[in-house]
Amino acid sequence: MAKELKPPQELSIWEDAQKMIEKARRDGVETVWDRYEQQSPHCTFCELGLTCKNCNMGPCRISPKEGGKMQRGVCGADAHVIVARNFGRFVAGGAAGHSDHGRDLIEVLEAIVEGKAPGYQISDEAKLRRVSAELGINVDGRDVMDVARDLMDICYADFGSRKKEVGFTCRVPEKRKEIWRKLGIMPRGVDREIAEMMHRTHMGCDNDAPNTLLHAARTSLADGWAGSMIGTELSDIIFGTPAPSASRANLGVLKADHVNLLVHGHNPVVSEMVLAAAREPEMIAKAKAAGAAGINIGGLCCTGNELLMRQGIPMAGNHLMTELAIVTGAVDAMVVDYQCIMPSLVQTAACYHTKFITTADKAKFTGATHVSFHPDNAVKQARVVVEMAIEAYERRDQGRVEIPCEPVDITTGFSIEALLSALGGTLDPVLDAVKAGKIRGFTAIVGCNNPRIKHDSANVGLAKALIKKDILVLATGCVTTAAGKAGLLMPEGASMAGPGLQEVCGALGIPPVLHMGSCVDNSRVIQLCAAIANALGVDISDLPVWGASPEWYSEKAVAIGLYCVASGIPVQIGTPPHITGSDVVTNLALSGLEDLVGAAFLVEADPEKAADIMDERIKAKRKALGLSE
Ligand code: XCC
Ligand code: SF4
Incomplete structure (x- = not known):
């Protein structure tokens, strides 16, 4: 029997969300809250971290009751080992996400240095020199591209196995580094720590829960002080270091008379190019020819944050607003890269005229339109994406559009x-x-x-x-x-x-x-x-x-x-x-x-x-x- 639906006021504190949850129900569109209900109650073993699928003698689960029948997996792993292994892999997954994002920026920097990235550039040369000098690169009197090449090499090396300590630990207080060295958790290389975590959690390796957790800490430090930090610093160097600016937020940033294109995901490498294309006079003219007043780019989740920080684009919403943004009926295209993009968005978009466009070869969605982005073709592909949004606008049913509120002012940067x-x-x-x-x-x-x-x-x-x-x-x-x-x-x-x-x-x-x-x-x-x-x-x-x-x-x-x-x-x-x-x-x-x-x-x-x-x-x-x- 279907469970009774909760009133929207119990699901979100926001008016725009509540109104769109109601509209989703009227339009027969399923949301994350509906699926959460379907999945509840969750499996107790899994909630407690007591299931293991790390080998084919299993899957195994440990009874949460002390003295219960199943106290060890088939291999003999107890609750502590299984919980620690699961947690270690969880951390490795997160560190991999941030860090692979960081690596994508090194690849863009590499393409810039090699002259194979039209549309991308070094926007903050002063920061390039400052960061490079911090990492021990000689910057005096050298050509900007030579410095950039050295920085690229150091960043790539931070992902590998040859270093004892990743580069940006130069920023860490000495006392803290002593603690890390003593505990053996000084991060050496991003990929190394992640791979070692996968190794340790294979059957028959690290069977001491605290030891596994220490390596989880090391893996996370490789994320924070290398993978993510490289992501941030190279994004600033390539797209500009954020400075305070004004913008607006909530679903009210969508405009009924504009082509609305939302960027969703994490990496500015794609969304910056989409924004640049949408600002081209030729694209704006095409939008006007299609009957729109202009092109409105809005942000969701973290790629939204990236563009908000550097370009001041408005924020349509956060994680739980991503489906609801489409439910407004006003989103002509949603362009995504990777991470935190609910697979359901393909179905949500299919309920409206919204074009759902994926761009990363490592994050394809069945049913989506894939426009493959690489540093060498990004300018061209960004125009393709914007044109798709304009075409979708022409199919928009204004009768189904509901923009639920007025935007609020914010400052950022x-x-x-x-x-x-x-x-x-x-x-x-x-x-x-x-x-x-x-x-x-x-x-x-x-x-x-x-x-x-x-x-x-x-x-x-x-x-x-x-x-x-x-x-x-x-x-x-x-x-x-x-x-x-x-x-x-x-x-x-x-x-x-x-x-x-x-x-x-x-x-x-x-x-x-x-x-x-x-x-x-x-x-x-x-x-x-x-x-x-x-x-x-x-x-x-x-x-x-x-x-x-x-x-x-x-x-x-x-x-x-x-x-x-x-x-x-x-x-x-x-x-x-x-x-x-x-x-x-x-x-x-x-x-x-x-x-x-x-x-x-x-x-x-x-x-x-x-x-x-x-x-x-x-x-x-x-x-x-x-x-x-
Ligand atoms: Fe994802 Fe970064 Fe979380 Fe938002 S905050 S739901 S991770 S988009 Ni990072
Ligand atoms: Fe079961 Fe051990 Fe295999 Fe995990 S590693 S599935 S606990 S036998």
């Missing part, structure tokens, strides 16, 4: 470089505010949505609870759109903050929540923490800082959480990963890591309670630094 320049070139004004207790600490709220949690309730709830306590919030990934829709990405949003943060925001003209970019851009967060720690002459774990991912869902989010913790930044999460079937693994995550790396995970779904616990630690860290609580 807070790269570390932009922050420094807003502060007059040094971190001192922020450090002074921290010392004076006006900013009591920092929290980076990152990551996703998950239908387990009322859409954006925890993302927004935690941000509001923290700024009230004078804790400055940094946002990346899908939290960005949530914060934006709540008015937290505008300087006026400071009225929701405590008196100290309000004063600082007023003086600097900044919002209480700063948008720092996409998920790979959490590398900006750890880099900033390292810079602050270095400036104060302490370790990262001494700082009054937190990471948080209240509504996380993806393997990548866990990789981020773990590299933050391993870097000394404690992390709040709203729901636990599938590890609770092992007390050894769970205790290590929640407290044991504190002794090893000076930070651990906090699982607390209630934003107010989480903020209180986080605040206690911030007080303790401030006290230890000799500051007022």
Whole structure:
């Protein structure tokens, strides 16, 4: 029997989402919430992490009851080994996603150097030279392409096996590196750590849960301090380093009289080219000839964040808004690259006139139109994509269009470089505010949505609870759109903050929540923490800082959480990963890591309670630094 449908007000805090869930039901379109209901209750063994399919003597499952019949898999692995192996592979999956994205940028840089990437260029030569010099490359008086070639070589080498320590660990405080060396978790090479994790979790290898978890930490550090950081830095070099700018967010950014083309996925390599094509006079003329007022490019998820940060395009929505965007009936084309793109979008698009276009040969969707993008053909292919959107516009049924609300204003573009320049070139004004207790600490709220949690309730709830306590919030990934829709990405949003943060925001003209970019851009967060720690002459774990991912869902989010913790930044999460079937693994995550790396995970779904616990630690860290609580 079909379960009763929940009222949309229980599924999302947003009006645009609620209205589109209602429209989806009227239009007979299935959404992520419907499928979540169909899948509930989830398998208990799997929820607890107690199933193993790593070999063909299995699959095996361990009874969660102590003394229960099945305490070991066929090979003899117990609950702890199985949970740790599953978790290790989960982290490896996330690290692979971010890092393969980073590698794609090295390939674009390589194509630029070889003159095989028309349309791409070195947009920020100063940053190219700065980053290259940091990595030990001689930059003085050398041609930009020679420097770029050396940088490319160093980045490729960071993926391999020959290094002892990946390049960007030059940014890490010495005390932290000593901890990593002592524990044997200094990241050597991205691919190496990921491959070693796959090896260790093969039957008959690493059968000591804590040992497996330490390698999970090493794998995540290779993501944070190499794969993701390379992704961020090369994106800035190629497409420009973000600077503060204004934009807008929610489904109201769609325009009834324009060709609406949404970019979805993660890598700016495709979406930047699509945006450039849509801005060509020839394309705009074609759109007008088709009866549209123009071409409107909007963003979803992280490729949206990339273009928002650098080009100021509006954000249509985050993870749980991707199907609902199509349900408006106003989206003519959705162009995707990879990651977080629900396979259901092919079916959602088929219910309307929307053209669903894939671009990455490693991320094809059955039923989609595939337009294969490579550095050498991207300009041409981007025009093909925009033309497809214009054609689809001509087929649009305006009678089925419903744009549910007006957009809200946001500000974006807070790269570390932009922050420094807003502060007059040094971190001192922020450090002074921290010392004076006006900013009591920092929290980076990152990551996703998950239908387990009322859409954006925890993302927004935690941000509001923290700024009230004078804790400055940094946002990346899908939290960005949530914060934006709540008015937290505008300087006026400071009225929701405590008196100290309000004063600082007023003086600097900044919002209480700063948008720092996409998920790979959490590398900006750890880099900033390292810079602050270095400036104060302490370790990262001494700082009054937190990471948080209240509504996380993806393997990548866990990789981020773990590299933050391993870097000394404690992390709040709203729901636990599938590890609770092992007390050894769970205790290590929640407290044991504190002794090893000076930070651990906090699982607390209630934003107010989480903020209180986080605040206690911030007080303790401030006290230890000799500051007022
Ligand atoms: Fe994906 Fe990056 Fe999560 Fe959003 S926040 S749902 S990982 S798009 Ni990264
Ligand atoms: Fe079962 Fe062991 Fe094979 Fe896993 S590795 S499926 S626990 S026999």
